[in-house]
Amino acid sequence: MVANIRNIRPGTMHYVEIDGLPIALANLGGTIYAFGDACRHEGGPLSSGVLIGDTVTCPWHGWTYAVRTGKAIVPPVGIRVPTYAVRVEQEQIWVTVDWPDE
Numbered sequence: 001m002v003a004n005i006r007n008i009r010p011g012t013m014h015y016v017e018i019d020g021l022p023i024a025l026a027n028l029g030g031t032i033y034a035f036g037d038a039c040r041h042e043g044g045p046l047s048s049g050v051l052i053g054d055t056v057t058c059p060w061h062g063w064t065y066a067v068r069t070g071k072a073i074v075p076p077v078g079i080r081v082p083t084y085a086v087r088v089e090q091e092q093i094w095v096t097v098d099w100p101d102e
């Protein structure tokens with residue numbers, strides 16, 4: 001469990017770490033999405049950015065990503081931040097990270 005859904009109101013984001021991996025959680029209308037917190041530009045903290053609808057804008061230089069897919073919208077299209085599977089059980093949020101084989 002990484003967070004309680006009560007602590008992430010709809011339209012807001014929340015920062016968590018899983019074994020040191022920075023992850024942003026976003027509540028879109030009651031559904032939680034998880035994606036990499038580090039912007040692909042220079043590592044800006046996306047969970048401290050601006051969430052409008054289903055897009056998040058980096059607070060440092062304005063790159064924008066689709067929350068559901070992690071794909072960059074502005075600019076440059078074609079890159080993405082990772083996304084992670086989320087499940088919510090009895091208000092507890094669980095995120096699955098597929099670590100690469102060692």
Ligand code: FES
Nearest residue numbers: 039041042044058
């Ligand atoms: S670090 Fe995110 S836009 Fe530059």
